[in-house]
Amino acid sequence: MTDEQREIWRPAVVVVGASRGIGRAIAKVAAREGATVVLVARSLDGLAAAANDVKTAGGQAFTLSLDLLASDASTRLQDFLTANGLACDVLVNSAGYGLRGPATTLPIADQLGMVDLNIRALTDMTLHFLPGMVARGRGGVLNLGSIAGFTPGPNMALYYASKAFVRSFSEALHQEVRSTGVTVTCVAPGPVSTEFLERSGAGRAALFKILPKLSSDYVAERSWRGFKSGRRLVVPGFSAKLVAFVASALPSAVKVPLIGRLQRRSRDLCPCGSGKPFKECCGSRQTRRGVA
Numbered sequence: 001m002t003d004e005q006r007e008i009w010r011p012a013v014v015v016v017g018a019s020r021g022i023g024r025a026i027a028k029v030a031a032r033e034g035a036t037v038v039l040v041a042r043s044l045d046g047l048a049a050a051a052n053d054v055k056t057a058g059g060q061a062f063t064l065s066l067d068l069l070a071s072d073a074s075t076r077l078q079d080f081l082t083a084n085g086l087a088c089d090v091l092v093n094s095a096g097y098g099l100r101g102p103a104t105t106l107p108i109a110d111q112l113g114m115v116d117l118n119i120r121a122l123t124d125m126t127l128h129f130l131p132g133m134v135a136r137g138r139g140g141v142l143n144l145g146s147i148a149g150f151t152p153g154p155n156m157a158l159y160y161a162s163k164a165f166v167r168s169f170s171e172a173l174h175q176e177v178r179s180t181g182v183t184v185t186c187v188a189p190g191p192v193s194t195e196f197l198e199r200s201g202a203g204r205a206a207l208f209k210i211l212p213k214l215s216s217d218y219v220a221e222r223s224w225r226g227f228k229s230g231r232r233l234v235v236p237g238f239s240a241k242l243v244a245f246v247a248s249a250l251p252s253a254v255k256v257p258l259i260g261r262l263q264r265r266s267r268d269l270c271p272c273g274s275g276k277p278f279k280e281c282c283g284s285r286q287t288r289r290g291v292a
């Protein structure tokens with residue numbers, strides 16, 4: 001690359017899902033290295049607060065309010081970068097949501113929204129910006145997976161499946177580009193104290209009450225450090241590593257029913273479609289004994 005070519009773009013860390021939670025914390029960590037950070041999410045207030053964090057930490061902040069569910073989201077982000085003389089040097093895909101409950105009782109549109117955001121939008125962003133990184137021979141992609149990506153998860157079926165996709169896709173890409181100077185890293189945290197737990201309903205399930213919760217700052221530090229050292233997979237914290245190991249080692253016949261039980265609440269609607277709470281329907285003792 002000539003000096004002339006080098007001067008026409010400025011490298012930026014683009015954080016998608018930056019208005020709160022883990023994305024906002026990663027933006028702060030990158031800013032401490034003096035990075036130019038492009039913050040992307042929908043909430044203007046959240047973006048303004050994240051931009052303030054970035055400036056305080058020593059970085060330069062740009063904000064873009066964008067709904068990733070829009071089909072032209074990656075093009076609009078590209079246009080924004082071009083208009084500001086920036087190139088996506090590092091892409092952090094942190095936007096995502098989860099929903100707890102049996103798949104037969106959750107609204108279909110909300111479940112498909114998870115496919116659109118956790119899978120389609122992350123894939124679109126990655127495929128859009130990765131070739132430029134490879135051409136420049138630097139930078140990379142940091143994708144937020146989860147320890148949920150190590151096993152099927154009844155009562156959060158679609159969320160777990162979406163995170164399995166993120167892990168598989170990211171690890172494969174890591175291998176494809178590893179000799180080009182570009183890194184693709186999947187981060188797989190356990191429960192993190194963010195709004196995600198409340199919004200998804202996961203925080204009220206026994207599984208998430210048992211597991212220790214990490215701070216988003218801790219997860220961000222570990223994620224950034226792992227990415228910078230070229231890691232394929234980062235599982236922050238001892239408890240998450242243990243869960244990921246156990247989930248990978250246990251046979252499905254053991255782990256899947258166990259996770260299903262730990263993620264079910266007695267007030268959940270019964271998956272049989274009766275409209276009654278599970279404990280008064282298929283989960284009642286009589287029904288389990290085959291009386292009803």
Ligand SMILES: NC(=O)c1ccc[n+]([C@@H]2O[C@H](COP(=O)([O-])OP(=O)(O)OC[C@H]3O[C@@H](n4cnc5c(N)ncnc54)[C@H](OP(=O)(O)O)[C@@H]3O)[C@@H](O)[C@H]2O)c1
Nearest residue numbers: 017019020021022041042043068095096146191192194196
């Ligand atoms: N928290 C946990 O326990 C945990 C554990 C493992 C993995 N993760 C994963 O880590 C990632 C970040 O989670 P978090 O805990 O930081 O969640 P969070 O606090 O709920 O933040 C989610 C971010 O995604 C953005 N977002 C959501 N929908 C969007 C849309 N349609 N368009 C643009 N931006 C959108 C939100 O911004 P706006 O609402 O302003 O758009 C927000 O900035 C997710 O992929 C999650 O699955 C979380």
